[in-house]
Amino acid sequence: MLYTLCFILFAVGLFAVSTQKNIIKIIMGIEIMDLAVNLFLVMSGYRADGRTPILTREVSRPEWLAAAVDPFPQAMVLTSIVIGLGVLALLLVLALRLYGRYGTYDITKMRKLRG
Amino acid sequence: MSEIVRTVTRWIFAFIATYGVYLVAYGHLTPGGGFAGGVMLASGYVLLVLSRGAKEAEKSLGLRPAKALDSVGALLFLAIAVLGLVLGQGFFENFIQKSTPGEPLEILNAGIIPLCNIAIALKVMTSLFVVFVVMASVRFAGSGEELEYTSEEE
Amino acid sequence: MTSYLTFLLVFMIIAALAAVTMEDLLSAVISLGALGFAASIVFLMLKAPDVEIVKRIVEVLVLVLLVRATIRRDVETVSGTRDTFGMIAAAVLILLMSVFVIKVVGSLPEVGDSAMARNADAPSNHYLDKSLEETGAGNAVTGVLLDYRGYDTLGEATVLFAAVLGAVTLLRKRARRLPAGRAES
Numbered sequence: 001m002l003y004t005l006c007f008i009l010f011a012v013g014l015f016a017v018s019t020q021k022n023i024i025k026i027i028m029g030i031e032i033m034d035l036a037v038n039l040f041l042v043m044s045g046y047r048a049d050g051r052t053p054i055l056t057r058e059v060s061r062p063e064w065l066a067a068a069v070d071p072f073p074q075a076m077v078l079t080s081i082v083i084g085l086g087v088l089a090l091l092l093v094l095a096l097r098l099y100g101r102y103g104t105y106d107i108t109k110m111r112k113l114r115g
Numbered sequence: 116m117s118e119i120v121r122t123v124t125r126w127i128f129a130f131i132a133t134y135g136v137y138l139v140a141y142g143h144l145t146p147g148g149g150f151a152g153g154v155m156l157a158s159g160y161v162l163l164v165l166s167r168g169a170k171e172a173e174k175s176l177g178l179r180p181a182k183a184l185d186s187v188g189a190l191l192f193l194a195i196a197v198l199g200l201v202l203g204q205g206f207f208e209n210f211i212q213k214s215t216p217g218e219p220l221e222i223l224n225a226g227i228i229p230l231c232n233i234a235i236a237l238k239v240m241t242s243l244f245v246v247f248v249v250m251a252s253v254r255f256a257g258s259g260e261e262l263e264y265t266s267e268e269e
Numbered sequence: 270m271t272s273y274l275t276f277l278l279v280f281m282i283i284a285a286l287a288a289v290t291m292e293d294l295l296s297a298v299i300s301l302g303a304l305g306f307a308a309s310i311v312f313l314m315l316k317a318p319d320v321e322i323v324k325r326i327v328e329v330l331v332l333v334l335l336v337r338a339t340i341r342r343d344v345e346t347v348s349g350t351r352d353t354f355g356m357i358a359a360a361v362l363i364l365l366m367s368v369f370v371i372k373v374v375g376s377l378p379e380v381g382d383s384a385m386a387r388n389a390d391a392p393s394n395h396y397l398d399k400s401l402e403e404t405g406a407g408n409a410v411t412g413v414l415l416d417y418r419g420y421d422t423l424g425e426a427t428v429l430f431a432a433v434l435g436a437v438t439l440l441r442k443r444a445r446r447l448p449a450g451r452a453e454s
Contacts, residue, residue: 158326
């Protein structure tokens with residue numbers, strides 16, 4: 001059920017990318033898709049009644065090992081979030097340059113491709 | 116921005132920087148790490164850009180030193196990885212931990228991990244600083260098509 | 270626990286729909302901010318504090334960037350969707366994709382029944398078990414990120430470098446001249 005909700009979030013983002021006219025809405029759709037995928041990955045590593053995968057002095061080792069949440073998807077999602085920020089910065093710079101060239105954010109008016 | 120905002124953000128920047136350095140330094144013991152500390156430090160600089168404008172915030176670090184530090188961070192990370200190869204153990208091997216392990220759960224433990232955290236934090240902080248300062252200094256003038264365009268980057 | 274997660278995910282879907290369909294760009298950006306912070310709460314409930322710290326701060330930076338791009342004194346509001354044929358085609362394709370994906374996702378195990386609990390030789394069991402001895406890090410996520418999977422972090426640093434380089438180069442004021450006199454922009 002929760003995975004299905006994650007996918008519905010992804011579908012909302014995909015709908016925004018494929019049907020909106022404003023380029024900023026398209027960029028927001030890309031961010032929503034990014035978030036949905038990261039959420040799915042972290043959710044796949046959760047363990048029922050889990051503990052954080054950080055070993056401290058107060059925690060007894062066997063009980064931590066039996067209940068700790070998967071650290072592997074968390075590490076991958078961490079890098080993915082920071083890369084998402086870099087990609088968003090690049091996309092917004094593109095949008096700004098397009099605004100300077102055409103005077104609008106409307107993608108149906110950007111038709112002057114030059115070779 | 117008003118004088119109150121400018122003064123208070125200068126003090127808050129010190130707290131943000133301390134918290135960011137703490138996240139980087141204790142990355143192998145508590146939640147945090149290089150990425151969390153790096154974006155935290157970058158958000159301190161973004162606070163400066165928002166309260167003082169791009170021109171004054173650029174003076175706090177400078178675009179050229181920031182780009183140089185960016186490359187230094189990336190090369191430092193790569194150098195640590197290659198050093199593992201050179202010392203005969205394998206690319207990106209934790210050679211400090213293998214040869215001289217510290218006490219577990221102390222701060223001077225974990226081999227190359229704190230050094231890699233510092234390199235990553237340096238890289239992320241300066242990259243995001245450069246992007247935000249340059250984007251904040253873009254100005255458009257005129258209207259219609261082909262707007263007049265100025266920016267900080269030459 | 271699952272009920273809290275379900276409630277938060279439904280809230281996120283409503284916020285995403287609001288962000289996509291609102292006409293005023295600033296309101297849409299604010300809805301996107303609500304989406305991101307709800308995601309931070311979900312990450313905390315899924316016991317992922319490292320991810321939550323990074324997501325929260327990145328969300329604030331994303332909001333600053335988006336507000337920078339949308340606040341303008343004289344831009345006219347562009348809203349609405351593309352032509353009708355494009356909309357119908359997109360809706361049909363998304364429905365088709367949903368049918369397949371929901372069939373696959375329905376056969377996944379429930380949330381809370383992770384793969385590492387079923388297979389004893391999953392790598393995550395080894396990472397949790399030996400992280401303190403082999404890497405010296407108490408934080409298993411940092412140990413995975415910088416020792417067991419350090420190569421991926423190197424790749425991430427490269428991708429971030431390339432993205433920021435591209436963004437800053439695109440914002441140059443004028444083209445640079447090569448020595449032979451040809452312009453390079």
